[in-house]
Amino acid sequence: MRYRYGPYREGPDPLAPPFDVREALDAVGDDVMNGSSVSDALRRLMRRGAGEDRRGLDDLLREVRARRRELRERGRLDGVLEEARALLDTAIGQERAELFPDPSDEARLREAELDQVPSDTAAAVRALRDYEWRSDAARQTFQRLKDMLRDDVLDAQFQGLKQALQGGDPAQMERVRDMMAALNAMLDADARGEHRQEDFDAFMAEYGEFFPDTPQTLEELVDSLARRSAAMNRLMNSLSPEQRDELAQLMAESLQDAGLEAEMARLGDALRGRRPDLDWTGGERMTGEDPLGLGDATSALADLADLADLEAAMRQDYPGASLTDVDEEAVRRALGRNAVDDLAELRRIENELQRQGYLSQDKGRLELTPKAVRRLGDTALRRAFSQLAGGPRGDHAQRDAGQAGELTGTSRPWRFGDEQPLDVVRTVTNAVLRDPSHIALTPDDFAVHETENRTAAAVCLLVDLSYSMVSNGTWAAAKQTALALHTLVKSRFPRDAVQIVGFSNYARPLTPEQMTSLDWDMVQGTNLHHALLLAGRHLDAHPDFDPIVMIVTDGEPTAHVRPDGRYLFDYPPSPETLVLTFAEVDKMTRRGATLNVFMLADEPRLIAFVDEIAHRNGGRVFTTDADSLSVEVVSDYLSTRTPRRSRR
Incomplete structure (x- = not known):
């Protein structure tokens, strides 16, 4: 027969050494000795981590908080308003520069029309929607402003869609409208209980380029979209009332131009209804100086919301808290793969302590088992011996012939009345050494193991x-x-x-x-x-x-x-x-x-x-x-x- 060898892929390695949780048990035991309950001691172990190469929840929590500070300092939420105002002022300036050399009354009327443009950016964009630009440069700048607003609004809801729309291809914009209509139809079908996985697979086959995170189910897609939609709402709530009204009008204007206003409103209502547990009403203060686009600001707020939930789960300061409450995918997004491994190690410690018989459940309460107590005793004794000076241990030995004695590893000649075990090897060796040509045992050849009898x-x-x-x-x-x-x-x-x-x-x-x-x-x-x-x-x-x-x-x-x-x-x-x-x-x-x-x-x-x-x-x-x-x-x-x- 011929055999082929390769890596074992049917589960955990059956030949791997058993997971060693003794160090973790010692740490739990030290806390229990100080008067903590087993549950509290285990919780503290989870917080500080087990071993030097694995982080505990406190270490991960510090990284989460540092990441939140970093995101807050990333920029300002009103960046889209600032960029829109700058493009609008540029377009108006380019138009004035084109009109200024022209002595005609038409040029003066156009200048008067520009003078009447409202100071509010959204109202100004609305007022100039049907304006016939004399300057080609101004026309292109204004179109860039409208494309920027449209792309940012769509990117705020669909992460990565901004890149898909670059180039201004009308056919691609039409595909976006078709995608949103199909998405809303799929959500409606799911609400009626008529959705199938095959429908989602067909949707992704058709429009997958708009979803770079490649969700595998409709629920995963809804989770992603709802997170961003809720973050967008929190962004609006973080602005001043004037900024909020201005941005809302700009967004409505851009969606209306793209023919997506109705579909976007329909999608927003569906997402809010399916994920009422998300924070749709809160706000978040951003302290950075650089202006952020609408999509980037929404991404930052969505990440901040994830980090806030992750921080709450990692604090474990609520009744019934468990490491299973910490979302592994959120940890991966926020802190990377190594943090996921550290979290898995912490979960494994708790499971292994129970699986290996060190912890037991008694009416929902964790208790140390007799096996764990023996281990703690061994640890306490080992620590004591490690500090003892070298030298005799005082093993209170009494050398005697009693059969209950313990072997010392040495032997001596047998004497009449001895009851110690016979040292067969030494006995035969004595006979051989005495007469190698003729081996015959005599009483002088016999040897017995020495024993020591310990008093109780x-x-x-x-x-x-x-x-x-x-x-x-x-x-x-x-x-x-x-x-x-x-x-x-x-x-x-x-x-x-x-x-x-x-x-x-x-x-x-x-x-x-x-x-x-x-x-x-x-x-x-x-x-x-x-x-x-x-x-x-x-x-x-x-x-x-x-x-x-x-x-x-x-x-x-x-x-x-x-x-x-x-x-x-x-x-x-x-x-x-x-x-x-x-x-x-x-x-x-x-x-x-x-x-x-x-x-x-x-x-x-x-x-x-x-x-x-x-x-x-x-x-x-x-x-x-x-x-x-x-x-x-x-x-x-x-x-x-x-x-x-x-x-x-």
């Missing part, structure tokens, strides 16, 4: 979640630290039993999922007493495990649990709060648990309190900040797991 620990991390942690900017760092420690224990030391306890007015055990999505409450109280109670229960549930207790706080205890189960808050701390808290510290000491405290503040009362804990318990005190908290806690956990070694 009951780990408690007590995290202050009071409102002061939010106001001091350490809230997110404390949550990330808890995730990092939990991930470290579960991944590196799976036999350890870890519990995270958050405490404010009350204390409560928290899973990683709860810790990630936990929002702060403006409640009073730092109830370390209750947190130590819960930690004690965790240690008591694992009596054979090494006890490890770490406390993260930025303030002294200001609350305790009363016998009736309610909490009591008092500041400064009441003597009863301190007595009950220190009683739990003493119980921890009797359990053999060392309390290491990580202070996120250096207030004198807090320092005095933690010094008393260290005095009673023998634990250590660390003064740290939000940036180094994870490193300190992870490092302390690794070093606290003191190995108990015994060799056989």
Whole structure:
């Protein structure tokens, strides 16, 4: 059989690597840790963009606003009036120059007629419509004025039609009249429900040269024409009343001369009826100095309207906002292909986060999945390890012969009673080296893999979640630290039993999922007493495990649990709060648990309190900040797991 190979064209490349959204998830997770909802965090990610080579909505929005400023400064909307006045004055001046040498009464009568021409440009054009020009140059200038007005009016409605009419070919003008009649007939048929795509295709085959944007359906054509028609209305509204009346009369005069006044009015009514959602009544201020022709001014206003809609969609500041609201074609017209690619990348991130199982919908609300929480824990731990100094990690190994030990990668001679796995390769190698001519195993040839048996620990991390942690900017760092420690224990030391306890007015055990999505409450109280109670229960549930207790706080205890189960808050701390808290510290000491405290503040009362804990318990005190908290806690956990070694 013969085969032909070529590019795969049946959809996405099936061999392409999976889309990596982990960096985006980390960014969302950081915001969630700071107390944002998942939806708000995702929205912020969309705004700032993901990665250095892709722009976010804020970057695109700045470009849209810059483009709007550029268009506004492009010129003045009254340029057509200025150009028409200039051509009219030129024609009248040329005619006077022709009449001045002529001494006849006819010449003087003509001069008197020119003197009576109104100052209003539209009225002057109307008054001179039937004037018999003596000067050929003046006649040509006046005809150029009428052609300019006709072409500009048509170009304002049909972009590019001005170029099609250049040369003044009467046959081409007749085709324009036929095209408008056919277009209005097609719109009428569509309004009656009788339009077919074949009719549109036939229309484009006949008159396609008048539509350089090559619409594919009647709806696309209506959208294009309606945008320009609405922009023309806004242009008129942007002029002064005098300018508006003057331009309206000039346009009517030019359309009447071309025999298009009725068809154009009919088209305008049809477009307005089909697109009432467009802005037909507003205005736009143009600040440039160069005069713009009617077609160019209309194009500028149509583009400004598109940019205004695009800016509103990109702000995403309305209920139910979504990236699907941003019109890709409008982005392409305004900012180019690269911006479309950036927008597609943003949309893909949101879709991939859900498709790859990092986000889920719960009653219309986005939530992080357990898979996402594990990823955030891995990230928090990786960040902590990246800041740790090189050197021993304190892997609390106990070398023993237990079968439950982990392989170290080395082996040693077998001794009676050893239960480690047999190192077959080393055993056979020993026999070969002893006697290559006759391989026979003896007891001295046997070797076993060395293993290390790890002692288990009951780990408690007590995290202050009071409102002061939010106001001091350490809230997110404390949550990330808890995730990092939990991930470290579960991944590196799976036999350890870890519990995270958050405490404010009350204390409560928290899973990683709860810790990630936990929002702060403006409640009073730092109830370390209750947190130590819960930690004690965790240690008591694992009596054979090494006890490890770490406390993260930025303030002294200001609350305790009363016998009736309610909490009591008092500041400064009441003597009863301190007595009950220190009683739990003493119980921890009797359990053999060392309390290491990580202070996120250096207030004198807090320092005095933690010094008393260290005095009673023998634990250590660390003064740290939000940036180094994870490193300190992870490092302390690794070093606290003191190995108990015994060799056989």
